[in-house]
Amino acid sequence: MRLFLQSERRILGFILAMVPNLADAEDLLQETCSIMWRKFDQFEPGTEFAAWGISIARYRVLTYRRKAASGRVCFNEKLLHAIADAAADVSSQSDIRLSALQSCLGELREKDRELIRLRYFAENTTKQTAEQLGRSADSIYKSLNRVQDSLLWCIRRSLQAEG
Amino acid sequence: MEIPENHERLMELVGLVRDGRLDDSYTTELETILRNDPQALAYYVESIDLTAMLYRQQGVTGDDQAPNETHAITPMPTVRKKHRWWLVASGSVTICASLLAGVLGGRLLLPVDDLSTRNAGGLPQTASGDSEIATLSFSTGCHWDLTDQSRYEGQRLTPETLRLVEGVAVVHFDCDVQLTLEGPAHLDLASVDRAMLRYGKVVFSGDGDLEQFTLETPFSKIQDEGTEYAVSVDRAGNVGEVHVFDGRVNCEPSEQGSQPSRSVSKTIQIDAGDARQFVGPNSVKPIKLAASRFVREPAKQTKRLNAQVAVENFVYPTGSVVGRSGGSGWKHGWTIASEKTQGAVVRSGDSLRWPGQSDSESDGSLIIQGHSGLQRRLQDPICMDQDGVYYLSFLVRNQTAPVGTELNGWVYLTLRNSQEKTGHISIGPKTQRGVPRVAHDGRVANATSPLQDNVVYLFVCKILARAEKKDQVQVRIYNDAETIDSVEPSAWNITTRSVHTDGILNELRLSAKNSRPLQLDEVRIGKTWSSVTSQVAN
Numbered sequence: 001m002r003l004f005l006q007s008e009r010r011i012l013g014f015i016l017a018m019v020p021n022l023a024d025a026e027d028l029l030q031e032t033c034s035i036m037w038r039k040f041d042q043f044e045p046g047t048e049f050a051a052w053g054i055s056i057a058r059y060r061v062l063t064y065r066r067k068a069a070s071g072r073v074c075f076n077e078k079l080l081h082a083i084a085d086a087a088a089d090v091s092s093q094s095d096i097r098l099s100a101l102q103s104c105l106g107e108l109r110e111k112d113r114e115l116i117r118l119r120y121f122a123e124n125t126t127k128q129t130a131e132q133l134g135r136s137a138d139s140i141y142k143s144l145n146r147v148q149d150s151l152l153w154c155i156r157r158s159l160q161a162e163g
Numbered sequence: 164m165e166i167p168e169n170h171e172r173l174m175e176l177v178g179l180v181r182d183g184r185l186d187d188s189y190t191t192e193l194e195t196i197l198r199n200d201p202q203a204l205a206y207y208v209e210s211i212d213l214t215a216m217l218y219r220q221q222g223v224t225g226d227d228q229a230p231n232e233t234h235a236i237t238p239m240p241t242v243r244k245k246h247r248w249w250l251v252a253s254g255s256v257t258i259c260a261s262l263l264a265g266v267l268g269g270r271l272l273l274p275v276d277d278l279s280t281r282n283a284g285g286l287p288q289t290a291s292g293d294s295e296i297a298t299l300s301f302s303t304g305c306h307w308d309l310t311d312q313s314r315y316e317g318q319r320l321t322p323e324t325l326r327l328v329e330g331v332a333v334v335h336f337d338c339d340v341q342l343t344l345e346g347p348a349h350l351d352l353a354s355v356d357r358a359m360l361r362y363g364k365v366v367f368s369g370d371g372d373l374e375q376f377t378l379e380t381p382f383s384k385i386q387d388e389g390t391e392y393a394v395s396v397d398r399a400g401n402v403g404e405v406h407v408f409d410g411r412v413n414c415e416p417s418e419q420g421s422q423p424s425r426s427v428s429k430t431i432q433i434d435a436g437d438a439r440q441f442v443g444p445n446s447v448k449p450i451k452l453a454a455s456r457f458v459r460e461p462a463k464q465t466k467r468l469n470a471q472v473a474v475e476n477f478v479y480p481t482g483s484v485v486g487r488s489g490g491s492g493w494k495h496g497w498t499i500a501s502e503k504t505q506g507a508v509v510r511s512g513d514s515l516r517w518p519g520q521s522d523s524e525s526d527g528s529l530i531i532q533g534h535s536g537l538q539r540r541l542q543d544p545i546c547m548d549q550d551g552v553y554y555l556s557f558l559v560r561n562q563t564a565p566v567g568t569e570l571n572g573w574v575y576l577t578l579r580n581s582q583e584k585t586g587h588i589s590i591g592p593k594t595q596r597g598v599p600r601v602a603h604d605g606r607v608a609n610a611t612s613p614l615q616d617n618v619v620y621l622f623v624c625k626i627l628a629r630a631e632k633k634d635q636v637q638v639r640i641y642n643d644a645e646t647i648d649s650v651e652p653s654a655w656n657i658t659t660r661s662v663h664t665d666g667i668l669n670e671l672r673l674s675a676k677n678s679r680p681l682q683l684d685e686v687r688i689g690k691t692w693s694s695v696t697s698q699v700a701n
Binding site: 009010012013016017020021022023074075076079082083086087090091097098101116120125126127141142144145146148149151152155156 | 174175177178180181182183185190193194197198204205206207208209210211212213214215216217218631
């Protein structure tokens with residue numbers, strides 16, 4: 001159970017990069033977790049659990065893409081593979097990225113930190129966040145884009161500094 | 164660490180992913196950018212990873228932790244906002260499903276602005292209204308599980324799980340099948356023609372002239388042929404019973420391939436008057452029909468007025484209604500809209516009555532004609548900015564126009580805000596086109612046929628108010644030869660286009676222009692179907 005809890009964030013991040021739709025990504029995460037449970041005896045102790053889950057997720061996403069090809073627009077398979085490779089690479093740095101994020105959150109301005117708190121930690125939608133702050137949803141959407149962008153560059157700088 | 168060429172646009176597209184608003188055209192645009200720019204690809208992947216990390220940080224802010232303290236962030240307990248029946252239903256082993264549910268209970272929770280949902284058939288649908296498959300049309304004594312969403316009568320339902328602890332609830336599917344759920348019970352709504360009873364008791368009723376409805380249980384799939392039948396499943400999912408009251412059902416082995424041993428080996432038919440018990444693997448035996456163990460048509464047995472918001476029966480002396488303040492749920496008496504308009508008059512002792520309605524329930528009615536305008540303020544307004552359902556009903560009769568007059572005007576009952584001019588809901592039993600009409604925030608819909616003169620009609624207007632999704636207004640018109648539905652119907656005479664409004668409707672206005680006499684009575688506003696129809700229900 002602990003292995004699952006520790007890995008699910010990484011797996012979801014991986015899936016979401018390949019399937020940029022939250023609901024679909026959640027569904028695929030569920031399917032992936034279900035498969036991981038069923039095939040748990042195939043997991044080799046000593047290897048990385050999340051990486052094993054990501055390999056299963058990758059297969060599930062490709063299967064999903066083939067099934068959904070006639071309906072929802074998906075990335076083409078070549079791009080999917082490129083995203084999967086990049087996402088797996090990013091995921092392998094999960095610990096250090098998480099550590100950098102903690103640090104970067106602390107560097108945010110108070111009002112930006114409050115924005116992140118309301119949107120993510122308090123589980124509000126962008127619209128609900130806007131209502132709570134008495135601002136327009138579009139304004140919050142843009143602010144969140146800006147804050148997340150600054151967090152991303154902060155994390156990048158942090159990783160670069162650590163070599 | 165180069166900046167992607169389309170950095171600004173990429174930021175916006177990532178924002179759309181975060182908010183669940185990346186539609187097909189944006190996906191195509193994103194794909195084009197990612198295909199042509201490795202820096203953009205790296206930025207995108209890292210941004211999504213960041214988004215996932217932020218969701219995972221529930222309850223942890225940057226200044227709550229030392230910079231070097233990492234990794235062991237325990238997710239806060241969260242209430243899942245989405246329930247997917249098929250996830251658990253597809254679990255191969257009970258313990259596995261339980262463990263998996265535990266995992267998913269602690270998984271990332273993704274609040275999105277326009278969350279797509281997925282039905283059991285795997286078809287992506289949006290939550291803006293088009294994924295709704297049924298209505299919670301009646302509930303009595305209901306206590307819902309804490310993890311369940313808040314439930315209310317009239318609520319539209321998507322593919323989701325109903326977790327009823329106690330009480331009786333009626334779910335009316337859009338295919339016109341009705342399931343009466345008796346708690347404790349868990350029922351997964353899968354699609355417009357499919358549901359799964361995990362445990363508890365359900366009574367099915369539906370017409371057989373449409374496509375079959377499939378009710379799944381842990382032991383079988385039950386398909387109806389114009390039936391009324393009941394199903395019970397024990398909490399462990401090991402023992403089930405099927406009792407057929409009318410028609411015939413087919414019980415097929417469950418498709419849970421992982422549990423073949425728990426399914427009966429072949430399809431069996433159960434006819435009206437028969438019942439079967441399913442016990443353990445491959446065991447099915449006849450049992451005595453026990454109709455009394457199940458709740459059937461609870462709404463017909465329950466007359467409830469406690470959800471009424473306001474009532475006006477016009478129990479006044481003959482004369483002007485202006486200044487009269489009877490009824491209940493009103494803030495003040497009737498006031499006239501303008502000195503230039505007439506106020507409409509009360510006709511004492513001439514109530515509009517529905518067949519079977521006792522005389523004592525009303526004594527008087529209102530005659531609106533010519534140019535009239537009057538209004539009355541509600542004590543409890545209709546809040547369109549919150550999730551909820553309201554019903555407005557009234558009895559009405561068009562009177563024959565006096566000989567020699569050319570009165571071809573209109574009469575409207577309008578729920579509105581006394582200060583604002585938008586978001587009104589107007590119901591016109593008499594319009595210039597001749598057919599009843601409904602308007603909601605400027606969106607107009609008409610009935611297909613006019614009201615006949617001197618016939619009493621019951622109008623029931625359902626107002627589905629929603630905080631996040633679009634609101635909906637529907638009207639059902641009954642003539643006095645029709646039977647009033649005991650729960651709200653699946654078919655309506657008039658439905659306006661859905662529109663998002665946030666108005667606080669605190670006033671009922673009656674208005675007429677160049678209209679021949681129209682008699683109005685029994686105006687009721689309530690929060691349940693039965694609260695506005697019980698007084699006339701057959």
